[in-house]
Amino acid sequence: MKHIDASLVPSxxxxxxxxxxxxxxxxxxxxxxxxxxxxxxxLYLRQNTEPWPxxxxxxxxxxxxxxxxxxxxxxxxLFVLLxxxxxxxxxxxxxxxxxxxxxxxxxxxxxxxxxxxxxLRFFEFEAxxxxxxxxxxxSIVWMILGVHLAHILVVLIEEGNTAVWVWRRGIDKKHALxxxxxxxxxxxxxxxxxxxxxxxxxxxxxx
Amino acid sequence: xxxxxTPPPKQGDPALTLADEHRLLDxxxxxxxxxxxxxxxxxxxDIAVRYIVTALVFFAIGGLLALLMRVQLARPENTFLGxxxxxxxxxxxxxxxxxxxxxxxxxxxxLYFVPLMVxxxxxxxxxxxxxxxxxxxxxxxxxxxxLLLNIGPDAGWFAYPPLSGPEFSPGKRVDFWAQMIxxxxxxxxxxxxxxxxxxxxxxxxxxxxxxxxLFVWAMVVMAFMVIFAMPSVMTASTMLAMDRLTNVSTHxxxxxxxxxxxxxxxxxxxxxxxEVYIIxxxxxxxxxxxxxxFARRDVFGYPAMVxxxxxxxxxxxxxxxxxxxxxxxxxxxxxxxxxxSMLIAIPSxxxxxxxxxxxxxxxxxxxxxxxxxxxxxxxFVMGGITGVMQASVPIDLQVHDxxxxxxxxxxxxxxxxxxxLIGAVYYWFPKVTGRLMSERVGKxxxxxxxxxxxxxxxxxxxxxxxxxxxxxxTYLPETGWGDLNLLATVGAFVLAxxxxxxxxxxxxxxxxxxxxxxDPWQAGTLEWATLSPPPSYNFLRPPSVRHRSPKWxxxxxxxxxxxxxxxxxxxxxxxxxxAAPEHRYSLxxxxxxPLVLALxxxxxxxxxxxxxxxxxIGGLLAAVVLICWFWEGTKSPGIPEDAPTEGAxxxxxxxxxxxxx
Numbered sequence: 001m002k003h004i005d006a007s008l009v010p011s012x013x014x015x016x017x018x019x020x021x022x023x024x025x026x027x028x029x030x031x032x033x034x035x036x037x038x039x040x041x042x043l044y045l046r047q048n049t050e051p052w053p054x055x056x057x058x059x060x061x062x063x064x065x066x067x068x069x070x071x072x073x074x075x076x077x078l079f080v081l082l083x084x085x086x087x088x089x090x091x092x093x094x095x096x097x098x099x100x101x102x103x104x105x106x107x108x109x110x111x112x113x114x115x116x117x118x119x120l121r122f123f124e125f126e127a128x129x130x131x132x133x134x135x136x137x138x139s140i141v142w143m144i145l146g147v148h149l150a151h152i153l154v155v156l157i158e159e160g161n162t163a164v165w166v167w168r169r170g171i172d173k174k175h176a177l178x179x180x181x182x183x184x185x186x187x188x189x190x191x192x193x194x195x196x197x198x199x200x201x202x203x204x205x206x207x
Numbered sequence: 208x209x210x211x212x213t214p215p216p217k218q219g220d221p222a223l224t225l226a227d228e229h230r231l232l233d234x235x236x237x238x239x240x241x242x243x244x245x246x247x248x249x250x251x252x253d254i255a256v257r258y259i260v261t262a263l264v265f266f267a268i269g270g271l272l273a274l275l276m277r278v279q280l281a282r283p284e285n286t287f288l289g290x291x292x293x294x295x296x297x298x299x300x301x302x303x304x305x306x307x308x309x310x311x312x313x314x315x316x317x318l319y320f321v322p323l324m325v326x327x328x329x330x331x332x333x334x335x336x337x338x339x340x341x342x343x344x345x346x347x348x349x350x351x352x353x354l355l356l357n358i359g360p361d362a363g364w365f366a367y368p369p370l371s372g373p374e375f376s377p378g379k380r381v382d383f384w385a386q387m388i389x390x391x392x393x394x395x396x397x398x399x400x401x402x403x404x405x406x407x408x409x410x411x412x413x414x415x416x417x418x419x420x421l422f423v424w425a426m427v428v429m430a431f432m433v434i435f436a437m438p439s440v441m442t443a444s445t446m447l448a449m450d451r452l453t454n455v456s457t458h459x460x461x462x463x464x465x466x467x468x469x470x471x472x473x474x475x476x477x478x479x480x481x482e483v484y485i486i487x488x489x490x491x492x493x494x495x496x497x498x499x500x501f502a503r504r505d506v507f508g509y510p511a512m513v514x515x516x517x518x519x520x521x522x523x524x525x526x527x528x529x530x531x532x533x534x535x536x537x538x539x540x541x542x543x544x545x546x547x548s549m550l551i552a553i554p555s556x557x558x559x560x561x562x563x564x565x566x567x568x569x570x571x572x573x574x575x576x577x578x579x580x581x582x583x584x585x586x587f588v589m590g591g592i593t594g595v596m597q598a599s600v601p602i603d604l605q606v607h608d609x610x611x612x613x614x615x616x617x618x619x620x621x622x623x624x625x626x627x628l629i630g631a632v633y634y635w636f637p638k639v640t641g642r643l644m645s646e647r648v649g650k651x652x653x654x655x656x657x658x659x660x661x662x663x664x665x666x667x668x669x670x671x672x673x674x675x676x677x678x679x680x681t682y683l684p685e686t687g688w689g690d691l692n693l694l695a696t697v698g699a700f701v702l703a704x705x706x707x708x709x710x711x712x713x714x715x716x717x718x719x720x721x722x723x724x725x726d727p728w729q730a731g732t733l734e735w736a737t738l739s740p741p742p743s744y745n746f747l748r749p750p751s752v753r754h755r756s757p758k759w760x761x762x763x764x765x766x767x768x769x770x771x772x773x774x775x776x777x778x779x780x781x782x783x784x785x786a787a788p789e790h791r792y793s794l795x796x797x798x799x800x801p802l803v804l805a806l807x808x809x810x811x812x813x814x815x816x817x818x819x820x821x822x823x824i825g826g827l828l829a830a831v832v833l834i835c836w837f838w839e840g841t842k843s844p845g846i847p848e849d850a851p852t853e854g855a856x857x858x859x860x861x862x863x864x865x866x867x868x
Contacts, residue, residue, distance in 0.1 A: 004412055004751055006779045006791055007217050007770030013790045019331050019408045019780055026400045026434065034438040037477075041442070041459070041470060049465040132457055136465035139457035143446075150826075157830050161837055 014096065014177050024181045028188050031151065035192055038147065039199060042140045053137045053204055056129055068205050069141070070127040077120040078197050081190045084113035088159075088186045095179035100171045103179065107163040110186070114156045121149045141200055148196060151189050158182045218748065219769025229747055231773035236328065236743035238797050247797040249333035250743060251322050254340050256639065258315030261340075262308050263710075265347050269303035270706060272296045277663070277699040280692050283684040293680035294361035295380075299354050301364030302384060305482065306391045307347045309624060313489035314398035314433075316631060317426035319639070321402055323734035323741060324420050326411030326750045328778050331404035334798050334836065339397030341805030346390030349813060353383035360384035363678065365475050366447065368460040368468045373451045382816040385448040389812055392437045399430035399437075409778060410786040411733065412751040412768065420732045420755070421499075421506055424513050425492025428520040429485050435524065436481035443474035448815070455819050469534055476527035484523040486620065488516060490627040491558055494580050497627075497634050498562050500730040501577040502569025505756055508561040515554035515561075522551045532603045541600050548598030552591060559584060574728075575649030579630030582657050586622025590615060593668070608678075611671025617664045629656070629709060636716065637723030641739045644716040652712060655705035662698025666691040731756025749779060752786075800836040807832055 015021065046052050056067040087109035094102030124145060130138035159182040166175055218228050238248035248254070276296050279288040288296065322330055330336050353359045360380045362371035371381045406419070406427050419427075446459040450466075458464035460471050499506045506512060528536055528544040536544075562584065571577070593615040597603045606612060629652075637643045675688050682688055726735040736758055737746050748767035754760040768788075771777045776794035781787060811825020 002764075002766035003219060003748075003769045004766050004779075004788060005219065005770040006768050006777075006788065009779070009788050009790050011791045012793070013780070017780070017782075017789055019404055019792050022404045022407055023332055023335075023400055026403055030396055030400075030434055030438055033435055034442060037439055037442045037474065041446075041474070044470050044473070045459075045465060045467060048467055054465060133455065134458075134464075136458040136461065136467075139446075139449075139459050139466070143449075143457070153826075157834075161834050165838070 012173055012177065014173060014180060018177050018180075020177060020181055021184075024184060028185070031188075032192070034147070035144075035196070038140070038144050039196070042144065042199065045136050045140055049135075049137060053130070054135050065129070067129065069129060069201055071201060073120055073123045073127050074197065074201050077117055077124060078193065080113055080117045080120060081193055084110055084117065085187065085190055087113065088183055092179055092183040095166070095171055095176040098171050098173075098176065100166065103166055103171055104163065107159065107166075107179075111156060111160055111163065114152060114159075114186075118149065118152055118156070121145065121152070144196055144200060148189070148193060151192075155182060155185045155189050158185065215772065215774040217769070218771045218773060223773070225747065228773065229742070232744040232747070233742065235773070235775060235796075238743075243799070244797070246802050247799045249329070249337050249795070249797050249801070251318050251330045251333065251336060252639075252741060254336050255315045255319035257340055258311055258318065258343065261344055261347065262312040262315065265303050265307040265351070266312075267706070267710075268351060269300050269308060270703065272300040272303075274699055274703055276300065277696040279680060280682075281696040282693060283682050283686070283689050285681055288680060290680045291361065294678075295354060295357075295359040297678055298360045298363055298366075298384070299350060302350060302360065302387070303347075304620075305364060305486075306388065307343075307350065309486045309620065310395055310433075310482070311343050311391070311398075312628065313429065313486055313624070314395060314402070316489060316493070316628075316635075317402045317429070318398055320635065320734055321405055321423055321426055322409070323638075323737065323745060324423050324732050325406060325409060325414060326733045326736075326746060326752065327405065327409040328745045328749070329776065329794055330401040331409060332401060333776075334795055334801050335397055336401050337798070337801035338805055339394040339401070341802050342390045342397070342808065343394035345805060345809035346387045346394065349383055349390065349809075350387040353380065358383070365472075365479065366444070367475075368447060368450070368471050369462075371447060371451075372460060373456070376451075379816055382448055382451060385444040385451075386812040386816055388444040389441055390809060392441045393808070395433050395437050399433035402426050402430040403434075407783050408780045409792070410752075410781050411749060412779070412781055412786055412788050413765070414752040414781075414786045416784055417509075418752055418755045418757075421495035421509070421512055421516075422492035422732070424516055425488050425495070428516045429488045429492075432481050432485045432488070432520050432523060436478045436485065439474050440478035443471055443478070446474075447471065452815075452819060469531070472531050472534065473527070476530045477524070480527040480530065481523045483616075483619065484519055486624045488519060490583070490624040491516065493627040493631040493634070494562060494583060496730075496732065497576045497580045497630055498565050499756070500634070500728050501572045501574055502565050503572070503729070504565065504569045505731070506561060507564035507568065508557075509755065511557055512561050515557045518554040519551065522547060522554070526551060529598060529603065532600050533607045545598050545600060549595055552595050555587075555591060559588065574633075575644070575646055575653060576630040576634035578650065578653045579626050579633065582653065583622060583626040583630070586618055586626060586660070590618025590620075590622050594619060606671055608676055609671035610667040610675045610677060613677055614664050614667035614671060617660075617667075621660060621664075626656075632709070632713070634728070635734075636713065637720075637727050638734055638739050638741070640717055640720075641723055642716050642718075642720030643723050643727055644712050644720055648708060648712045648715075652705060652708045655701055655708055659698050659701030659703070659705050663695050663702055664698070666695045666698075670695075726758070731759040733757060736762065795839075798836070798839060800832060800839060804829060804832045804836065 053067040056065045057063055058065060087106040091103055091106035091110050094106055125142065128138065128141055132139050132142035162175060162178045162182055216223050238244050238250055238253060275288060276293065279285050279293060318330060318336065322328065358378065358380050360366065360383055362376055362381055366381055366384055369375055406423055446457065449455045449457040450460055458466045460466045460468050462468060495506050495512065525547040526544060528540055529548045532541060597606065597615065633644050633649055670688055670691050673688065675682065675686070723739050725738050733750060736750060748769060750757065750762070750767055751765045753765055757765065768779055771779065771791065776796065778792050778794060779788055780790050780792040782789050807825060807828045811821050814821035
C-alpha cells in the first residue's frame with residue numbers, strides 16, 4: 001500500500017495558499033457585491049430626482065443653500081485612509097519577517113490613523129448637510145457612509161485584536177497569516193472608499 | 208511557541224496500529240459528551256443533519272399552511288379562513304418554503320456530502336459553519352413566532368412596497384419578515400463560503416478540476432450564485448426595515464421623497480430569480496449522482512454538464528426583469544430579458560439530454576431514488592415549458608398574477624427540486640444513518656407524491672388561463688372555478704399523505720431498516736468509501752483519487768494520506784487546480800462561541816424591530832463575543848518553525864497524479 005506522507009509538506013501557509021486567505025477573499029466578494037448594489041441604488045434614485053442633490057432651503061435668507069456636500073473634511077479623511085495604507089503594509093511585512101517590535105510599531109500607527117478616520121467620518125456626516133430622513137438622496141448617501149464606517153470599525157477591531165495577541169504572546173506564523181488577512185481587508189476598505197468618494201462627493205458637482 | 212520534547216505520534220507512525228489511530232482520532236474529532244457538547248459541536252455532519260431536520264420541520268409547517276389554504280379554496284365563498292389569516296398563510300408559506308426550507312436544505316446536503324465527496328474531514332471553517340446553522344434556526348423561529356402570535360407577515364413572500372411600507376403595513380408584521388431575511392441570508396452566505404473554500408483547498412490529492420464529482424460542481428455553482436444574489440435581498444429588506452422603523456424613517460422606497468418602489472422590485476428579483484437556480488442547481492447535482500449510480504456508468508458528457516452548470520450560473524443573473532414585465536420596463540429591456548429567459552432553457556436542456564443518454568447507455572436499476580429522478584425529469588420539463596411560454600411578454604401579461612404562474616413555479620420548484628431532494632433522501636439515508644429505507648414503501652411514496660402533485664397543480668394551469676387570480680382568499684360561484692379547485696384540494700391531501708409516508712418511512716427505517724454497509728448501491732464517489740454512518744473523522748486514512756468515479760476504478764491501489772496529527776484537528780490542504788498536496792491545515796476544536804454569537808446577533812435583529820439602538824449595542828456585544836472566539840481559537844497549536852519548506856519531495860514511490868482522466 002503506497003502512502004502520501006502529509007508530514008512532508010509544510011504546516012500552514014502564509015499567503016494565497018492559506019485556507020483562511022480564501023475565506024477572507026470570499027467575504028470581500030460578498031461585501032463588494034453589497035457596495036456595488038448601493039452604488040446601483042444611488043444611480044437609480046438619481047435618475048428620479050432633478051436636480052440632484054435635491055434643493056436645500058431654509059426659512060431665512062439666503063433661503064437657498066448649496067446642496068452639495070462640503071469637500072474639506074471628506075477629502076482630508078480620504079488622505080488619512082490612503083496614508084494609513086503605508087504603516088499597514090509595513091506592519092504586514094514586519095509580521096512576515098516575524099519581527100515583533102516592527103509589527104507592533106507599524107500596527108499602532110495603522111490603527112491610530114484608522115481611528116482618526118472613524119472620528120473624521122462623523123464630521124463627514126455633518127458635511128452632507130442633510131439628515132437621512134429628509135429625502136431619498138440623503139438616505140442613500142448616509143447609508144453608503146454608514147456601511148463603509150461599519151467596515152472600518154470591523155477591520156480596526158480585527159487588526160487591533162491580532163495586535164494585542166502579538167503584543168502579549170509574540171509573533172508566530174499563524175498570526176502572521178492573521179495579519180496578512182486583516183491587511184488585505186484594510187486595503188479593501190480603503191480601496192472601496194477610493195471608488196465611493198468620487199461618487200458621493202465629486203460626481204454631483206461635475207454632472 | 209514551545210513544543211513538547213517528544214512530539215505526539217502522527218498517523219502512519221510505526222508505533223501506532225490502525226486501531227490506535229482510530230482511537231486517537233475519534234477522541235479529538237468526536238464532539239464532547241452531554242448537552243453542552245452537543246451545542247458545541249462543529250462536526251459538519253452534526254451541523255448538516257441539524258439543518259436538514261430543522262428545514263424538514265419548517266417544510267412540514269409550511270406544507271400544513273398550504274393545506275389549510277387549499278381547504279379554504281375548495282369551494283366558492285368559503286369562510287374557513289378569513290382574508291387576514293389567508294394573507295398571513297400565503298406569505299409565511301412562500302417565505303418559509305424558499306428561505307427556511309429549499310435553500311437551507313440544499314446547502315445542508317452540500318455541507319454533509321461535499322467534505323465526504325472530496326475526501327476530507329470537515330468543512331474549511333467549522334465554527335463559522337455552526338454559527339450559520341444557529342442563525343438559520345433563529346431566523347425560522349422569528350418568522351413562525353410572528354405567525355403564532357397572529358402578527359405574521361402578510362404582504363407576500365416578496366414584501367413589495369408600498370404595500371409593505373410604513374403607510375399600508377403599519378405594525379410590526381413585515382419587520383418580522385425583514386429580520387428573518389437577514390438571519391437566513393447570513394446563514395446561506397456562510398454555507399456558500401464553506402462549500403467554496405472546502406472544494407477549492409481541501410480536495411483529496413489527485414482530485415483535479417476534471418475529476419470533481421458533478422454533485423460537488425453543482426454545489427460550487429450554487430454557492431457562487433448565493434454569494435452574488437443574497438446581498439441583494441439583504442440590502443432590499445434592510446432598506447425596507449429602515450423605511451419602516453420610526454426614528455429612522457429613510458425614504459428609499461417612498462415615491463414622495465424621491466424614493467422608488469420599482470427599485471425594490473429590481474433589488475428583490477436580482478436575488479429572486481437566481482434564487483430559483485440556487486435551488487435547482489443543487490438538485491441537478493443530486494440527479495447526476497443518482498443517475499450515474501443506478502445506470503452504473505459515469506454521466507454522459509461530463510464537460511458539457513459542467514459547462515451547463517456554469518452557464519446556468521451566469522445566465523441566471525440576467526433574467527430578473529421577467530418578473531417585472533407588468534411594470535413599465537423599456538421595450539428594449541423587455542426584449543433582452545425575453546431573450547435571456549429563453550436562453551437559459553438551453554443549458555437545462557443539455558443536462559436533461561445528458562441524463563437521458565446516461566440512462567440509455569447504462570444498465571438501469573429502477574430503485575426509488577431513480578424513480579424520483581425520472582419523475583423530476585418529466586415534471587421539470589413541464590415547468591420549464593410553461594416558463595419559456597411566460598418569457599414572451601404578451602403571454603406573461605395575460606397570465607400575470609393568475610394561478611397559471613402558481614402552477615408553473617410549483618412544477619419547477621417541487622418537480623425540479625423537491626422530487627430530486629426526496630430521491631436524494633432515499634439515496635443517501637443509508638450513508639447518514641447506516642440503514643436502508645424500505646423500497647416497497649418508497650415506491651408507494653413515489654406514486655402518492657407524483658399523483659398528488661399533478662392532481663394539485665395541473666388544474667391550476669387551467670384555472671389560471673380561465674382568469675383565477677393568485678392571492679385571493681375566495682371567489683364567487685358564478686366563476687365556475689369550484690370543481691377544479693376542489694380537485695386541487697383533493698390532490699393536496701394526497702400529496703400530504705405522500706409526505707406523511709416519507710416521514711413514516713424515515714422514522715421506521717431509522718431503527719428497523721436493513722443494515723446498509725458502507726456502500727449499498729455500489730456507487731462510484733468517495734462518500735461511499737467510508738463507513739455508514741461515517742466516523743467522526745470521516746476517513747481513517749484520507750484517500751487520494753485517480754478517476755472521476757474513484758470507487759469504480761482501482762481505488763485499492765490509490766495511495767492514502769498518512770502523517771496527519773493525532774492530537775489536534777489537522778487536514779491536508781491541496782492546490783486549487785491539480786489538488787496536489789500543499790500544506791497541513793489545522794482546524795479549531797468544538798466551540799460554544801458560535802451559539803453565543805448567534806444568540807447575540809439574533810436578539811439584536813429581533814430587538815431592532817422595535818428600536819434602532821439595538822444595532823450599535825448588538826454590534827458591540829458581537830465584537831466582544833468575536834474576540835472571545837478568536838482567543839479560544841489560539842489554544843490550538845501554532846505553526847512550528849521547523850516545518851520543511853514548500854516543494855519537499857514526497858515519500859519515494861508515492862508520487863501520484865497519473866495522466867488518466
